[in-house]
Amino acid sequence: MKVLICGGAGYIGSHIVREFSTLSGYEIIIVDNLSKGHVESIPKGVTFEKADICDKKSIEAVFEKHKPGAVMHFCASIEVGESVIDPLKYYENNVVGTVYLLQTMQKYNVKYFIFSSTAAIFGNPETTPIADDAKTVPINPYGDTKLTVEKILVWCEKAFDIKYVCLRYFNACGAHESGEIGEDHDPESHLIPLILQVALGRRPQIKIYGDDYDTRDGTCIRDYIHVTDLAHAHIKALEYLVKENKSQKFNLGSGEGYSVKEVIEAARKVTGHPIPAVVEGRRPGDPAVLIAGSERAEEILGWTRKYKKVEDIVATAWKYHQAHPHGYAEK
Numbered sequence: 084m085k086v087l088i089c090g091g092a093g094y095i096g097s098h099i100v101r102e103f104s105t106l107s108g109y110e111i112i113i114v115d116n117l118s119k120g121h122v123e124s125i126p127k128g129v130t131f132e133k134a135d136i137c138d139k140k141s142i143e144a145v146f147e148k149h150k151p152g153a154v155m156h157f158c159a160s161i162e163v164g165e166s167v168i169d170p171l172k173y174y175e176n177n178v179v180g181t182v183y184l185l186q187t188m189q190k191y192n193v194k195y196f197i198f199s200s201t202a203a204i205f206g207n208p209e210t211t212p213i214a215d216d217a218k219t220v221p222i223n224p225y226g227d228t229k230l231t232v233e234k235i236l237v238w239c240e241k242a243f244d245i246k247y248v249c250l251r252y253f254n255a256c257g258a259h260e261s262g263e264i265g266e267d268h269d270p271e272s273h274l275i276p277l278i279l280q281v282a283l284g285r286r287p288q289i290k291i292y293g294d295d296y297d298t299r300d301g302t303c304i305r306d307y308i309h310v311t312d313l314a315h316a317h318i319k320a321l322e323y324l325v326k327e328n329k330s331q332k333f334n335l336g337s338g339e340g341y342s343v344k345e346v347i348e349a350a351r352k353v354t355g356h357p358i359p360a361v362v363e364g365r366r367p368g369d370p371a372v373l374i375a376g377s378e379r380a381e382e383i384l385g386w387t388r389k390y391k392k393v394e395d396i397v398a399t400a401w402k403y404h405q406a407h408p409h410g411y412a413e414k
């Protein structure tokens with residue numbers, strides 16, 4: 084099967100591309116506008132089309148040329164804070180861009196769609212862990228764009244029988260065990276790469292956004308899920324679509340919660356660096372605790388995770404960061 088991986092030069096997409104390269108029976112075509120992605124992450128021999136999903140003509144040309152059988156959709160603007168300041172950028176890229184992609188799928192009769200959704204659709208959850216069918220009340224435009232796409236997909240299935248899987252990732256982190264690819268966002272806003280930049284001497288200290296939450300040490304608790312475990316879930320989701328021909332939505336997390344202070348402590352152990360930390364005010368829009376209940380993915384997809392302990396996750400990220408102290412850019 085030919086699988087179009089939109090956003091395949093980005094952090095999570097590049098790890099799915101690596102996972103596919105270990106399997107037979109699939110041909111991968113990466114689409115990315117390189118607004119945030121890295122051409123250096125693309126393995127030799129994998130077809131790459133530089134195109135923007137918001138440019139319908141270019142996307143149609145890719146479908147015309149490659150005739151994919153399935154689409155995995157990682158493209159998005161992903162910064163929660165920026166989405167509050169510039170919501171229309173988010174609705175344009177994440178919603179309008181996805182609509183163009185779905186229209187192209189309809190035109191070329193492509194039936195299988197795997198969508199990168201997020202824990203941010205749940206907002207401030209009423210219960211922990213967050214069940215797959217928990218209430219969705221996003222508290223920022225980023226989360227709302229993802230929930231909007233989930234809703235659009237329901238109607239597309241009814242109208243033209245597309246089959247989709249929405250994968251709600253919790254906090255994606257870590258790096259491929261080779262250390263060859265990893266997380267390199269610009270600007271970087273995610274906790275683990277920022278902590279590791281301190282260990283590399285690129286930042287003097289890590290800021291802790293609030294220590295007055297109602298948690299065991301006052302700092303926010305998150306569910307850190309390794310990017311390779313996420314990659315496995317994508318393959319299983321595609322197999323499920325092809326075999327069962329049914330749409331589904333799955334939470335993807337480790338089921339373990341770690342506080343910001345615990346993640347910093349884990350990084351101190353892994354790197355041997357003191358990693359100075361300073362407490363600042365809360366970051367707007369941060370829920371206190373986000374932990375996934377991923378029972379549906381475990382039961383229906385048979386999804387299991389290799390990485391549970393945050394130290395192990397941080398260790399893989401550290402391997403990448405040590406090999407690429409400035410990310411993919413040569414400096």
Ligand SMILES: NC(=O)c1ccc[n+]([C@@H]2O[C@H](COP(=O)([O-])OP(=O)(O)OC[C@H]3O[C@@H](n4cnc5c(N)ncnc54)[C@H](O)[C@@H]3O)[C@@H](O)[C@H]2O)c1
Pocket residue numbers: 089090091092093094095096114115116117118119120121134135136137156157158159160161176180199200201202251252253254255256268
């Ligand atoms: N990183 C996380 O913790 C996390 C958590 C939940 C959900 N997600 C979702 O997972 C997906 C991937 O996230 P990521 O961390 O790998 O982000 P990323 O920015 O590294 O990857 C996104 C890729 O999409 C490309 N892209 C963006 N807009 C495009 C467009 N209009 N046309 C073509 N290419 C475009 C970028 O160049 C980039 O390579 C996103 O949809 C994100 O919302 C991420």
Ligand SMILES: O=c1ccn([C@@H]2O[C@H](COP(=O)(O)OP(=O)(O)O[C@H]3O[C@H](CO)[C@H](O)[C@H](O)[C@H]3O)[C@@H](O)[C@H]2O)c(=O)[nH]1
Pocket residue numbers: 161162163201202203252253254255272273274275277289290291292293303304305343366369373
């Ligand atoms: O310098 C920093 C950076 C982050 N944090 C804290 O660390 C935790 C994790 O923050 P990240 O920015 O790494 O991740 P988020 O939980 O904010 O968000 C991530 O996971 C979400 C789903 O849970 C969304 O999908 C989103 O796209 C993705 O970035 C938060 O409590 C945050 O306040 C700090 O204390 N200091």
